[in-house]
Amino acid sequence: MTANVLFAGRPDAWPAYEPLLRAEFARLGVPANLRNEFAPEEVDYIIFAPNGPVSDFTPFTRLKAVLSLWAGVEKITPNASLTVPLTRMVDSGLEQGMTEWVAGHSLRYHLGMDTHILDQNGRWEPKAPPLAKDRNVTVLGLGALGTASAQALAALGFQVSGWSRTQKEIEGVSCFAGADGLKEALAKAEIVILLLPDTPATENTLNAETLAMLPRGAKIINPGRGPLIDDGALLAALDSGQVGHATLDVFRIEPLPPEHPYWAHPNVTVTPHIASETRESTAAEVIAENIRRAEAGEPLLHLVDRSLGY
Known part of the structure; x- marks a missing residue:
């Protein structure tokens, strides 16, 4: 038929x-x-x-x-x-595109590329970054895209942790689950990547309380969903230095309104929902x-x- x-x-x-x-x-x-x-x-x-x-x-x-x-x-x-x-x-195309975008921005933070690309100012500071094995990265969300991204970062040598609502087992990734697991996953996270789905249970996963769990100066990468982050809490954490920089690809309202404070913030990079498609x-x-x-x-x-x- x-x-x-x-x-x-x-x-x-x-x-x-x-x-x-x-x-x-x-x-x-x-x-x-x-x-x-x-x-x-x-x-x-x-x-x-x-x-x-x-x-x-x-x-x-x-x-x-x-x-x-x-x-x-x-x-x-x-x-x-x-x-x-x-x-x-x-x-496979969606996974590959997301993995490439996540790896690229994670390496950008890890290598300190913004300093040399955006902030030259005649300074000569020959300070090499640590090796990937000495950098802690946490992926929030271990579905297909989160798992692929976590595995790619682990293959590059990063110390990768992953968190999901239910316990997962992924080779090369330290997996956590539940409220206590989230605290542990964030505690050492120098770079945090959000790849959770947008549900009532995941809204504002990064909020004032959870952002305070991060090491001071941690970097945020969000190619997942806009509502995963409490925008006001993130802006406050950026202003205080608790979060060093945020690269955001998704937002509660898209296109991001021209008057939104993310556009003008010196420690925010906005990309126009291009992480993957x-x-x-x-x-x-x-x-x-x-x-x-x-x-x-x-x-x-x-x-x-x-x-x-x-």
């Missing part, structure tokens, strides 16, 4: 995704009728992004699953009209494989637990 698959991502993404998805369906032998327009009652699967045309799933009466093109699903899970299984995007070629592989699995009665990959929000 041929499955009807609706592409409901951003309309201008359709020309890029269409040939890739068709090629993957053919490669996997999945009989699929792929379109960007269908009568709702005819649709079996929706390839979805929150910035696409679908927000109400009620008319899709024979829908089997919704397959998100985004890694974050916080904008989808509250939708009461969505009652079928939901998957999120976890693909879904790559069409690798995303098409994941989507097609999940539809193959669903049609074959096999478990879906990257299934979202909506009670947890990820």
Whole structure:
């Protein structure tokens, strides 16, 4: 039986995704009728992004699953009209892009590159940084992106700790969990990387209390989600020197408003939500494989637990 698959991502993404998805369906032998327009009652699967045309799933009466093109699903899970299984995007391109961005900014902090690139002022200070083995880095969030980033940093020789809500075991990474584990993970963290999902339980993970747990002068890197940080608490910690610098890629409001104090703060680097993004070629592989699995009665990959929000 041929499955009807609706592409409901951003309309201008359709020309890029269409040939890739068709090629993957053919490669996997999945009989699929792929379109960007269908009568709702005819649709079996929706390839979805929150910035696409679908927000109400009620008319899709024979829908089997919704397959998100985004890694974050916080904008989808509250939708009461969505009652079928939901998957999120976890693909090799997304992981590789995030790993490269995290490693680059971690090395930037570790090597003190800003001093030489941004703050020359005629000073000659031949002071080499420590080796990576003497630098403590903590990754908050050990899902697919956090694990990949932690493993990459460990491979570079850093002393890497990781924290998650549930206990994980990752080779080369000291893993912590729970409230006591968070305190221990932050206690030696010279660089902190946030890769947690955005849920009510993770909002303001870095706040006045947890920022005070860090060694003085610690650096913050947030490519995860804006609400993970209490902005007022971070600005206060930057002003006091408790936090030495913050590189922020995600924000509660995007684009970041021009009047936001992050823009003008001398110890904040703002990047415009570019740490990583879904790559069409690798995303098409994941989507097609999940539809193959669903049609074959096999478990879906990257299934979202909506009670947890990820």
